[in-house]
Amino acid sequence: MMGPKGELAVKIVDVGRHNAVDKAVGSAFLRRLDISQLYMLSTGRQPAYMITKAALAGIPLIATKAMPFDSGVEAAKKANVCLVGQLRKESMRIFANEWRVRFSKH
Numbered sequence: 074m075m076g077p078k079g080e081l082a083v084k085i086v087d088v089g090r091h092n093a094v095d096k097a098v099g100s101a102f103l104r105r106l107d108i109s110q111l112y113m114l115s116t117g118r119q120p121a122y123m124i125t126k127a128a129l130a131g132i133p134l135i136a137t138k139a140m141p142f143d144s145g146v147e148a149a150k151k152a153n154v155c156l157v158g159q160l161r162k163e164s165m166r167i168f169a170n171e172w173r174v175r176f177s178k179h
Contacts, residue, residue, distance in 0.1 A: 074101060074111040074132070082111050090117050091126065098130040108132055115139075119156065121148035128152035134173055136160050141168055 074083040074097050083100045087093040094113070101108050112134035113127055119137055121144035127135055128148075135149070136157040146168045149156035155173035159166045167174060 074106075074108075074113050077110050082106055090115070090123060094123060094126050094130075098127075098132075112136060114160075118142055119145035119149075119158070121145055124148035124152060124154055124156065128154045136165070 076082045083097045083104070083106070085093045085096040085100065087096060093115075097113065098108065101111060108131045111132060113132050113136070115123075115135065115137040116139065117137060118139045119135060119141040121142070124135065124145045125148050132154070134155040134157065138160045139158060141149075141156055141158045146156060148154075149169035153170055155167065155171065156169040157165050157167050157174070
């Protein structure tokens with residue numbers, strides 16, 4: 074998970090995506106981090122159950138370098154979670170709740 078200024082707050086690597094989310098949320102909780110101010114980065118596709126799990130934990134934004142599943146996009150819309158996919162150094166696609174993303178010029 075990343076902080077609001079792009080700093081690494083929690084890093085978890087696990088074979089199972091759902092295990093990684095559980096461990097990241099647990100680690101943030103134990104460290105008394107405000108999860109509502111963090112966002113989750115992932116390398117994999119995001120299905121509905123992953124979005125729901127993150128939303129229930131209070132994570133407002135999920136970004137992945139992959140293309141999300143349609144079920145993940147629908148779950149993000151319903152849960153008011155911003156879902157960013159196809160994240161690259163110079164580009165990204167916002168699939169749900171784009172109002173959560175603030176752009177700035179450098």
